[in-house]
Amino acid sequence: MSGAVSINPLHLVAVVGGTHGNEMSGVTLIRHWLKDSTELMRDTFTAVPLLANPKATEKCVRYYERDLNRCFTRDILFSSSESEDEPYEVKRAREINMVFGPRGSIKAYEVILDLHNTTSNMGVCLIISGTHRTLEMHACHYIQTHLPSFDPQIYVYTEPGSELYDLTSVGKAGIGFELGPQPQGVARADILQNMKTLVKVTLDFVNQLNQGMEFPAFEVDVFQRVGHVQFPLSPDGAISAVVHPSLQDQDFSVLHPGDPAFLSLDNKIIPYTGKQPIYPVFVNEAAYYEKNIAFIVAEKIQVSVPALTSISEKRTL
């Protein structure tokens, strides 16, 4: 196949849950797989389960001292100035980087899947750090093709030019699965089943890639984060309006300038004041209240992805 990207087979695969300790699909599945990892076995590899933030998981909170999924920055991972009184998650990020990375090194894990939930109506969202990543794009496309009833959306979490900071960035490739709506601290059976199916299908993809299957080029729409919108605040800093009912639960649907964005506590409609249509995501996510973020702003872009195959297995065919 001309123009195909060829990569080595992938043997180091990790499945991570509890990066946020109150997102229960991942917490529940990883606890299960730590006891019985049969479902993570494939012919060409066995994925390793990891409970990323045990202290936060134990307390059923997003984080213990600092958001772990913002701790995988260059400064934290490669700083030599470690100290005893660092936040728990800073130490934990360094530990995870040593075992599953180090980031950018030859020994880093080849694929890391990180299991998340959101209180927003995000459905099945596949999170990647950039559209130039051919392996991740093919994995997402494989999921979209094999699970059409899930209607999976692809979302790029890094704004253009910004630094990586999430757990999957430790690996050579990584995808976050963001399923919702699900309240923090609750495991819903339907979402748990969907999360399990997503992991299964993704491991199947890696296995087929390792076995020499060729995946043709394709084009696909992805949602690129470009900013965020904060809640209106009163002079004392309290939130003075809630997400408007017509925007609530409408993640991935277009929002035009002038459309209702908020409803004030005295029942006034506050419109979206951006200059062009956007796609709101993470609408009314509980974890973003501490930053007064009401929703994330994304643009829809079309991406062309080249064909993909694995080198070594092709030689053996």
Add this chain to the structure above:
Amino acid sequence: MSGAVSINPLHLVAVVGGTHGNEMSGVTLIRHWLKDSTELMRDTFTAVPLLANPKATEKCVRYYERDLNRCFTRDILFSSSESEDEPYEVKRAREINMVFGPRGSIKAYEVILDLHNTTSNMGVCLIISGTHRTLEMHACHYIQTHLPSFDPQIYVYTEPGSELYDLTSVGKAGIGFELGPQPQGVARADILQNMKTLVKVTLDFVNQLNQGMEFPAFEVDVFQRVGHVQFPLSPDGAISAVVHPSLQDQDFSVLHPGDPAFLSLDNKIIPYTGKQPIYPVFVNEAAYYEKNIAFIVAEKIQVSVPALTSISEKRTL
């Protein structure tokens, strides 16, 4: 009207939010009413807004050291052995009892409305401590009559013979409004509007009662708590099954012995093993995970409520 219960007009009315600091309908409304209480004014009284647990509200957690809404017990409220190192919520319960009670005293508030949210699909649930309480029963019936689209259900939270322990027990009468599903830490506009409407209609009822309106006798179904069901646990104490999809979101619907209750992580159906049909409520409520409670068991009973009127205002007619 023969057989009518006659009571004095009600002038001391409180509306409480933030008893649980991450239940955002009440937190948001009370913060609003503390700045502008116009909506709490009626001809015959003005309701007082109270943010019950400021420390938990500030941190957006259910409680700071102990569940405040379990602290209004006789032992805590009337114990003389206070000490400096008591949990914050124990002190706070005593403070609230001094200002809005003391419970059982002549100076106690006459009506306390306490605003709650649940992650369960409870819709609009009106919580009372007993069906013998004529005033509360009439208030609930008034709500049911005036807001039929809300399909409000009446729920008795105390098991027969058990002690009172919730915040509303400080007042001479009290109702909890339990609205869901809403994730912890999230304020949804639709649920906020419903909560505001519930408070409005209940204050209207008190006002009409004070103005001499007579409320005829009626019969009504209520849900009486009789127990609870725990999650199946593995030997290490972890939850080994989740609420079955056919039970999830089915609060107030009948569950028969043998119906699916749980789905284990290896996909086995675990049936409900009770001896008779029951009505599950608070199905898969996030806050109950710390006690491994999967749902509360209620029975449906029919209650006859006598007519109600207010004494003093009748004299002036």
